[in-house]
Amino acid sequence: MATKFKNIVITGASSGIGEALTEYYAQKGAENIFICGRNVERLEKVADISRKYKCNIYSKIIDVTDSEQLKSWIEEANQIAPLNLVVANAGVATLEETPENIYNTFNINVLGVLHTILPALDIFKKRENKKACAIAIMSSIAGYHGLAACPSYSASKACVKAYGEALRASLRGSSIQVNVICPGFVKSRITDKNTCPMPFFMSAEKAAQIIGSRIERNVGLIAFPWQMRLATWAVSILPNWISNYIYSKLPHKV
Numbered sequence: 589m590a591t592k593f594k595n596i597v598i599t600g601a602s603s604g605i606g607e608a609l610t611e612y613y614a615q616k617g618a619e620n621i622f623i624c625g626r627n628v629e630r631l632e633k634v635a636d637i638s639r640k641y642k643c644n645i646y647s648k649i650i651d652v653t654d655s656e657q658l659k660s661w662i663e664e665a666n667q668i669a670p671l672n673l674v675v676a677n678a679g680v681a682t683l684e685e686t687p688e689n690i691y692n693t694f695n696i697n698v699l700g701v702l703h704t705i706l707p708a709l710d711i712f713k714k715r716e717n718k719k720a721c722a723i724a725i726m727s728s729i730a731g732y733h734g735l736a737a738c739p740s741y742s743a744s745k746a747c748v749k750a751y752g753e754a755l756r757a758s759l760r761g762s763s764i765q766v767n768v769i770c771p772g773f774v775k776s777r778i779t780d781k782n783t784c785p786m787p788f789f790m791s792a793e794k795a796a797q798i799i800g801s802r803i804e805r806n807v808g809l810i811a812f813p814w815q816m817r818l819a820t821w822a823v824s825i826l827p828n829w830i831s832n833y834i835y836s837k838l839p840h841k842v
């Protein structure tokens with residue numbers, strides 16, 4: 589089935605889930621997709637997807653920590669084609685918790701998300717016909733609990749998860765939909781660095797299909813695979829000292 593979202597922004601689309609989402613929407617009949625990332629070669633390769641489909645893909649090198657540049661880019665995109673879906677996907681995971689990496693993780697995974705969604709919200713709020721206006725925020729299953737193995741990553745994902753959930757509730761009735769995405773282990777440049785076991789590992793294409801179809805149905809919290817979601821829930825109902833113990837034993841991962 590074709591997507592109702594015709595004009596889409598996706599940050600962090602030069603690889604992994606962002607790349608797969610770009611192809612998913614191009615395939616599903618999106619007309620204009622605006623993508624950004626920092627790596628020219630990889631981003632251009634993703635933009636080439638437009639050759640396969642009847643879809644314009646506009647690529648731009650932007651660091652999501654640059655709020656002014658990101659705001660101008662989103663506003664320009666909206667001038668070219670009135671946006672109806674903005675996916676704040678760009679993110680990093682750090683293996684070493686050095687002060688520099690910790691700040692970088694929060695800057696990209698938290699402030700980068702705000703720099704993306706605030707200009708989009710401004711545009712959507714001013715629009716009279718808000719039909720098919722959506723904001724999707726990339727969190728993670730790792731955002732369900734602070735993880736000793738990756739404190740800054742799990743905390744950054746918990747932060748955007750809580751913010752997205754609150755935003756969805758506060759915009760209820762406004763016709764602007766907000767979706768929070770919490771994937772488990774997905775093949776990407778982030779998980780390529782992982783050496784630990786990754787249960788229920790899935791391809792980025794499969795993840796994009798799940799994400800795309802659930803945004804279409806306006807599912808508030810898009811958490812998958814269900815086995816990981818179930819395990820997270822089961823641990824959350826245990827006494828705190830037991831759940832903390834279990835989490836402290838998990839291997840290092842995003």
Ligand SMILES: NC(=O)c1ccc[n+]([C@@H]2O[C@H](COP(=O)([O-])OP(=O)(O)OC[C@H]3O[C@@H](n4cnc5c(N)ncnc54)[C@H](OP(=O)(O)O)[C@@H]3O)[C@@H](O)[C@H]2O)c1
Pocket residue numbers: 599600601602603604605606624625626627628630631650651652653677678679680681696700726727728729770771772773774775776777778779842
């Ligand atoms: N893979 C998983 O298992 C998994 C699970 C849960 C959540 N996630 C989340 O999914 C999102 C996508 O990650 P991925 O797994 O697909 O990894 P990935 O292949 O490394 O993709 C990350 C994307 O973010 C971009 N990016 C990173 N920092 C950026 C910055 N400062 N400015 C602009 N773009 C930036 C990267 O582009 P450049 O390198 O070109 O800058 C790349 O396109 C992330 O938010 C990640 O936390 C992933």
